[in-house]
Amino acid sequence: MELNLKPLNLPSDQKRPFVIAGPCSAETEDQIMTTATELAAKGCHMFRAGVWKPRTKPGGFEGHGEPALQWMKQVKDATGMYIGTEVATPEHVELAMKYGIDILWIGARTSANPFAMQALADSMKGLDIPVFVKNPVNPDLELWIGALERLNAAGIEKLAVIHRGFSSFDKTIYRNQPMWQIPIELRRRIPDLPIICDPSHMGGKRELIAPLCQQALDLGVDGLMVEAHCNPDKAWSDAKQQVTPDVLDYILSLLVVRDSAWTTEGIQQLRHEIDVLDNQLMDLLSKRMRICREIGQYKKEHNMTVLQTGRYNEILNKRAAQGSLCGMAPEFVKQVFEHIHEESVRQQLEIVGK
Numbered sequence: 001m002e003l004n005l006k007p008l009n010l011p012s013d014q015k016r017p018f019v020i021a022g023p024c025s026a027e028t029e030d031q032i033m034t035t036a037t038e039l040a041a042k043g044c045h046m047f048r049a050g051v052w053k054p055r056t057k058p059g060g061f062e063g064h065g066e067p068a069l070q071w072m073k074q075v076k077d078a079t080g081m082y083i084g085t086e087v088a089t090p091e092h093v094e095l096a097m098k099y100g101i102d103i104l105w106i107g108a109r110t111s112a113n114p115f116a117m118q119a120l121a122d123s124m125k126g127l128d129i130p131v132f133v134k135n136p137v138n139p140d141l142e143l144w145i146g147a148l149e150r151l152n153a154a155g156i157e158k159l160a161v162i163h164r165g166f167s168s169f170d171k172t173i174y175r176n177q178p179m180w181q182i183p184i185e186l187r188r189r190i191p192d193l194p195i196i197c198d199p200s201h202m203g204g205k206r207e208l209i210a211p212l213c214q215q216a217l218d219l220g221v222d223g224l225m226v227e228a229h230c231n232p233d234k235a236w237s238d239a240k241q242q243v244t245p246d247v248l249d250y251i252l253s254l255l256v257v258r259d260s261a262w263t264t265e266g267i268q269q270l271r272h273e274i275d276v277l278d279n280q281l282m283d284l285l286s287k288r289m290r291i292c293r294e295i296g297q298y299k300k301e302h303n304m305t306v307l308q309t310g311r312y313n314e315i316l317n318k319r320a321a322q323g324s325l326c327g328m329a330p331e332f333v334k335q336v337f338e339h340i341h342e343e344s345v346r347q348q349l350e351i352v353g354k
């Protein structure tokens, strides 16, 4: 289904990317007001804080709920910043509206659950509020788009997504794998949908915030959501990934904001060269497939199996090694040849089955 989108019209000062900042959790009135005042003084336009916290295990701090919404409202009245919080149930939505929350976001654990998403969408019917949907914890673009479709079908047209990375069993430097190809594909499919990057949850540690922000801006995201806390080391949740408003301001001041317009002569010439090379690649690929079909014919006549694992492995290993010599990631080259092999086997199966 096509999404009907309306512009968010969020405040921004043009010089810097649009940034939503604030602590992971609303802990105390003092923590909220101190952090918000410092962020407002740095020119931040939108304040975030978790009022209900979905924790992996029971027994941790799960948020103050309604009293914390009152502190959020005080932030809005005192600083003029827009305020946003995460909602996961229809009751959360109702309370957030009661306290004048300006934007709602839906967390990764909720966007992964179609029942929860439908209940939220139903509870938002008739509301005119921007809703930001975090990617589901698992790398499933269709599930992410499905969550947006449910909200859109309920009449929510001011939509955006938050890319916070994807859970993985493998331990890497990231808390959640960026898997940039997923937001890139989302941008290709729904170009008008704003994408906001959350480097705090992606990186899981302070040192990764700056490089992740820069990568996200280099890819052309529309904004950032960064966790900031007046005393990060003492934070009640996610202490390692929060920074002070001062540090956030410093990180933002170092970011290079690029222009997505593509008008320069130089790039046109280079793109032409890419087109020529892509045409050659297509030509070579179709020649390779023609030879594979001939091999298929031979296999049919000599009663050989289509899949030849030994040869397939040889090709994957050799090409991956060649790839690294040419400055490409061996994993990438392997994946390319896995796809080529898949098509080659499909074409041979057609011939053998005739």
Ligand SMILES: C=C(O[C@@H]1C=C(C(=O)O)C=C[C@H]1O)C(=O)O
Residues within 6 Å of the ligand: 292, 295, 306, 307, 308, 309, 311, 312, 315, 340, 341, 344, 345, 348
């Ligand atoms: C082309 C062949 O058939 C299959 C396809 C291969 C390929 O595309 O390179 C390699 C091994 C086989 O699984 C072959 O046997 O050589």
